[in-house]
Amino acid sequence: MKPGAYRSLGLSDQEYRHILKILKRKPSDTELAMFSVEWSEHCGYPRSRKWLKILPKTGKYKTLIGEDAGGIIVDGLAIIFKMESHNHPSQVEPKQGAATGVGGIIRDIFTAGARPIALLDSLRFGPLTQTYNKYIFRGVIEGIQFYGNCVGVPTVGGEIYFDKSYTGNCLVNAMCIGIAKQTELVRARAVGLGNSIMYVGSSTGRDGIGGCSILASHEFKEGEEKRPTVQIGDPFTEKCLIEATLEAINTGYVAGIKDMGAAGLTCCTSEMASAGNSGMDVELQAVPRREENMEPWELMMSESQERMLVCVKKGKEEQVKKIFLKWGLCASVIGKVTNDKSVTIRDNGKIVARIKAHSLTRAPVYDMPYKKPAHLKEATKFALKNIPEPKDYNKALLKLLAVPSIANKAWVYEQYDHMVQVNTIVLPGSDAAVLRLKGTDKAIAATTDCNSRYCFLDPYKGAQIAIAEAARNLVCSGARPAAVTDCLNFGNPEKPESFWYFKNCIEGIRDACKSFNVAVVSGNVSLYNESPQSSINPTPTIGMIGIVNHVDRVCTQNFKQSGDMVILLGRSKEELGASEYLAEAHNMIKGSVPHIDLKLEQAVQKAALEAIEKGLVNSAHDCSEGGLAVALAECCISNKNKIIGANIDNLDYNIRSDALFFGESQSRIIISCDKASVEKIRKIALKFKAPFRVIGKTGGQVLRILNGAKELICLPLEDLYEEWGGSLKRKIEG
Amino acid sequence: MLRAEISITLKRTVADPQGLTIRHALESLGYKGLADVRAGKLVVLKLNSQNKKKAQQEVEQMCKKLLANPIIEEYRFKITEE
Amino acid sequence: MLRAEISITLKRTVADPQGLTIRHALESLGYKGLADVRAGKLVVLKLNSQNKKKAQQEVEQMCKKLLANPIIEEYRFKITEE
Amino acid sequence: MKFGVVVFPGSNCDKDCFYVIKDVLKQPVKYIWHQDTELKRLDCVILPGGFSYGDYLRTGAIARFSPVMKSVAAFAAKGGTVIGICNGFQILLEAGLLPGVMLRNAGLHFICRHIYIKAQNTRTRFTNLYREGQVLNIPIAHNEGNYYIDSDGLKELKDNDQVAFRYCSAAGVVDGSANPNGALDNIAGIINKKGNVLGMMPHPERSSETDLGLRDGYFIFESIVKWLEVKR
Numbered sequence A: 001m002k003p004g005a006y007r008s009l010g011l012s013d014q015e016y017r018h019i020l021k022i023l024k025r026k027p028s029d030t031e032l033a034m035f036s037v038e039w040s041e042h043c044g045y046p047r048s049r050k051w052l053k054i055l056p057k058t059g060k061y062k063t064l065i066g067e068d069a070g071g072i073i074v075d076g077l078a079i080i081f082k083m084e085s086h087n088h089p090s091q092v093e094p095k096q097g098a099a100t101g102v103g104g105i106i107r108d109i110f111t112a113g114a115r116p117i118a119l120l121d122s123l124r125f126g127p128l129t130q131t132y133n134k135y136i137f138r139g140v141i142e143g144i145q146f147y148g149n150c151v152g153v154p155t156v157g158g159e160i161y162f163d164k165s166y167t168g169n170c171l172v173n174a175m176c177i178g179i180a181k182q183t184e185l186v187r188a189r190a191v192g193l194g195n196s197i198m199y200v201g202s203s204t205g206r207d208g209i210g211g212c213s214i215l216a217s218h219e220f221k222e223g224e225e226k227r228p229t230v231q232i233g234d235p236f237t238e239k240c241l242i243e244a245t246l247e248a249i250n251t252g253y254v255a256g257i258k259d260m261g262a263a264g265l266t267c268c269t270s271e272m273a274s275a276g277n278s279g280m281d282v283e284l285q286a287v288p289r290r291e292e293n294m295e296p297w298e299l300m301m302s303e304s305q306e307r308m309l310v311c312v313k314k315g316k317e318e319q320v321k322k323i324f325l326k327w328g329l330c331a332s333v334i335g336k337v338t339n340d341k342s343v344t345i346r347d348n349g350k351i352v353a354r355i356k357a358h359s360l361t362r363a364p365v366y367d368m369p370y371k372k373p374a375h376l377k378e379a380t381k382f383a384l385k386n387i388p389e390p391k392d393y394n395k396a397l398l399k400l401l402a403v404p405s406i407a408n409k410a411w412v413y414e415q416y417d418h419m420v421q422v423n424t425i426v427l428p429g430s431d432a433a434v435l436r437l438k439g440t441d442k443a444i445a446a447t448t449d450c451n452s453r454y455c456f457l458d459p460y461k462g463a464q465i466a467i468a469e470a471a472r473n474l475v476c477s478g479a480r481p482a483a484v485t486d487c488l489n490f491g492n493p494e495k496p497e498s499f500w501y502f503k504n505c506i507e508g509i510r511d512a513c514k515s516f517n518v519a520v521v522s523g524n525v526s527l528y529n530e531s532p533q534s535s536i537n538p539t540p541t542i543g544m545i546g547i548v549n550h551v552d553r554v555c556t557q558n559f560k561q562s563g564d565m566v567i568l569l570g571r572s573k574e575e576l577g578a579s580e581y582l583a584e585a586h587n588m589i590k591g592s593v594p595h596i597d598l599k600l601e602q603a604v605q606k607a608a609l610e611a612i613e614k615g616l617v618n619s620a621h622d623c624s625e626g627g628l629a630v631a632l633a634e635c636c637i638s639n640k641n642k643i644i645g646a647n648i649d650n651l652d653y654n655i656r657s658d659a660l661f662f663g664e665s666q667s668r669i670i671i672s673c674d675k676a677s678v679e680k681i682r683k684i685a686l687k688f689k690a691p692f693r694v695i696g697k698t699g700g701q702v703l704r705i706l707n708g709a710k711e712l713i714c715l716p717l718e719d720l721y722e723e724w725g726g727s728l729k730r731k732i733e734g
Numbered sequence B, C: 001m002l003r004a005e006i007s008i009t010l011k012r013t014v015a016d017p018q019g020l021t022i023r024h025a026l027e028s029l030g031y032k033g034l035a036d037v038r039a040g041k042l043v044v045l046k047l048n049s050q051n052k053k054k055a056q057q058e059v060e061q062m063c064k065k066l067l068a069n070p071i072i073e074e075y076r077f078k079i080t081e082e
Numbered sequence D: 001m002k003f004g005v006v007v008f009p010g011s012n013c014d015k016d017c018f019y020v021i022k023d024v025l026k027q028p029v030k031y032i033w034h035q036d037t038e039l040k041r042l043d044c045v046i047l048p049g050g051f052s053y054g055d056y057l058r059t060g061a062i063a064r065f066s067p068v069m070k071s072v073a074a075f076a077a078k079g080g081t082v083i084g085i086c087n088g089f090q091i092l093l094e095a096g097l098l099p100g101v102m103l104r105n106a107g108l109h110f111i112c113r114h115i116y117i118k119a120q121n122t123r124t125r126f127t128n129l130y131r132e133g134q135v136l137n138i139p140i141a142h143n144e145g146n147y148y149i150d151s152d153g154l155k156e157l158k159d160n161d162q163v164a165f166r167y168c169s170a171a172g173v174v175d176g177s178a179n180p181n182g183a184l185d186n187i188a189g190i191i192n193k194k195g196n197v198l199g200m201m202p203h204p205e206r207s208s209e210t211d212l213g214l215r216d217g218y219f220i221f222e223s224i225v226k227w228l229e230v231k232r
Ligand SMILES: Nc1ncnc2c1ncn2[C@@H]1O[C@H](COP(=O)(O)OP(=O)(O)O)[C@@H](O)[C@H]1O
Pocket: A042, A043, A052, A055, A066, A067, A068, A069, A070, A082, A084, A108, A261, A262, A486, A487, A488, A520, A521, A522, A523, A524, A525
């Protein structure tokens, strides 16, 4: 490498001086490369770590915080989960970028010894009106289905939003959930002096060299020259790697194991040694490779996919190796565990790098300056009185149902195998997916949520709402909110304004999690999400899992039968700020976000959950984007084989009808139940002080909504379904 | 009428899992002496045109814009009279 | 070293929706005058061998046995020195 | 009676089939690694769904050369019961144990959802518990389920009553609008001439427990058990 190369590797002059101080000499090419990736935001979190520390690590369930993923313990069963971003690679090569994102997060789960049982994906794109956004959207979906379907892990949920702030910088956040007996878990550590370090999986090529530091830590400009190579995902090899790894762990001969994700060998060697408080001596000649004459630093930086590093108990190498060979994978002992706390990398015996593991993994921590953006003053200025009410509420509702962010997502999730492993009892299309835990009568519910428009206008409240809504979705499925993973997608942290967003979102997550008493067990940070036009909306994606205590008490969102009573738990306020309706009908991203009162939220959720668990509820659906009217429509039509109308004639709040129908007041759940259950549910609501109101009745072939005595909405279910059900397909294929 | 045969393959530096899998399959069928196997895509166009020169440029454009992603793929094409 | 480039395409008698989709995509990008678009597969082999004749027969077999399905696909290949 | 579930590299419904046979059907079952060739003492061999060898090149094209497939062919030739589900069906086609081929879905998308199929021939060891013409609600999950065979082949299938299942509407109408993937003549599953080998695209193992909604697919497995019992 030429002098000053460290800059092109993303290291600052200051960081370079720091490295000289640590080594007390000039770094070799390999050492420089290793520092550059380990200290990049992607691996070392230098700019975000200080703030990640404030997230609660304990909650109502016993937590496990691992090196890669984290999880909770339920009846001796470990539920491991994590979310990770693959934004920049997906923007560069949508299909392979998304595919390798899925592959990476799956490895984070089974590297802990847990069998992956579900995937979710939280996606954000620019508007589909632009051809290039369409191309990225199609490519990303293609990549997720290509990888997820083949690897045999059901993709059971997720979310998709469209907003112009994501034009030129899409977001692809993938979440994976795995389960294991608590006793089967392994750590990503190199322990046991003299134990062997074994490389397993695919061979190494020059894939994505420097991708980790350069790709993930620099704003991506269209047509930028320093374009990194994107990796190709190989779900077939990953599937074999899952089986081989779990089989190997089962032998008890695996002392530690870690997946080679970002920064491949560098990340694995240094982080495993550091976590094990040990050292490692590795010979690069033993690394299986795909290409000729690769430089040592290339081998250390390569991000070739589907590889793991295993710490194997001394003397058991052959037994472990046999398993990987049986599955058609590479397996090669490349080194030993030492006790000198250093990572020593050799090429033909010659030392090419020797660095204290801790100095690599303990990246410098920067205290980034933050400043409230000036534009917020203007953006939050908003007077409802200046907004004309719609003349035709039917039109307004139909239009809102067709908005891609609200419309039916079946076009996407029907391309995902969401049933393999025969655990999915609530399929995509309801508030949260539910998976049974075979051999128990419990089930897991999972969801991802984040309204980035809220976070843009008020990051603290926006993040709290993301947590509240995720919990609400779980409750509507009959689950108790249990624990959180997050994926923090933000713009360039060197801009005080975008760091202000980062800080406030994290504080919002912290406070909301504390009030729900749920821990953040894992997560991931993606900064520098900027397109040539702008930085993205702050997007702290929340992944939350919940526990259903009795499989047969699971609940879904669609009305089940005519003649049921429709109940609204929660309060509707005169709020239109930050709503989808305001953006759609008035082209305004303005106003203050809906008020969120976490006490009220919990009251509503506790009431709904108890009613569901007592078997009193036939359907439950939360109100989110599009407000009450959209939520009611979804209750009517979201099971296309059984659409059921409703007559909502008892809604007299004295607030404007547009706010009542389309406003996004928080902490509201729509329930349907048999007439006979109404009083029981009322009592439960009373007990928790949750606002309760019978607002109508199911049945008929139309959705009819009155405000006071005025009938404002009356639409045939077919029309509702046509707009909502067909919209996405029309906008993509049409 | 012109016929354009476009071959799209992954760049040398990019892993080709499919090619590798095909290679193993061929080897297990007893075919030795394979130095390399790469898989790719083929697109065959028929163009109502006589102007080979113009076709050259058009097909070049098609590859750049739609058929191949220059970040991972490379393409070659051959245009012949029909 | 020999290089075998094998093109595998669907028989005329078999519908090729992929080719059709590519065609529509190209047309929507404004490319007129497409008489036909067919999509296919490409397999490129490198053989450690000088014996072109033997290679011919081997590759022929590979196609018959594994690479193409005679019910729906047809294949052509070209062997060149490297 | 003993079931065997073959495991190819890339199979991903092997565990599901194993689970349903063992815990729902309550019959003895074992895994068969694709390199094993020992099928003795088995009554029924299941080729499960998934992506054997990643479906690279062509679905089932590589798996059919696995050592176990020679034994499966011999097993079938001796009248042994073989069922291929989804990728298993595709492998049976490539191996020539069933006629025809699978093309990519007409819509060029992977499709995962519940669809309806009609039991065409209920006089087989796989379908004897269904009523003639019974409509089953059952999931599909595939990219290549677009069954194709030339006209002579199709005629032969029909003449020999080899079409086991066809895609249809909830009401049992077999037509284009009920065809999810473009399969010729709405064919969702076929048997061989001797009637001891079944290939089908839908997933009966995903439709075998009330926990997961319907269990319309379960009776395929139970039919096999009943048939074997009667035979004894
Ligand atoms: N925003 C976050 N909140 C909580 N934990 C986080 C967050 N970001 C990263 N972590 C944790 O830091 C560790 C390293 O994260 P990461 O580098 O993304 O994992 P990996 O090494 O698999 O890429 C993991 O345990 C991860 O869960």
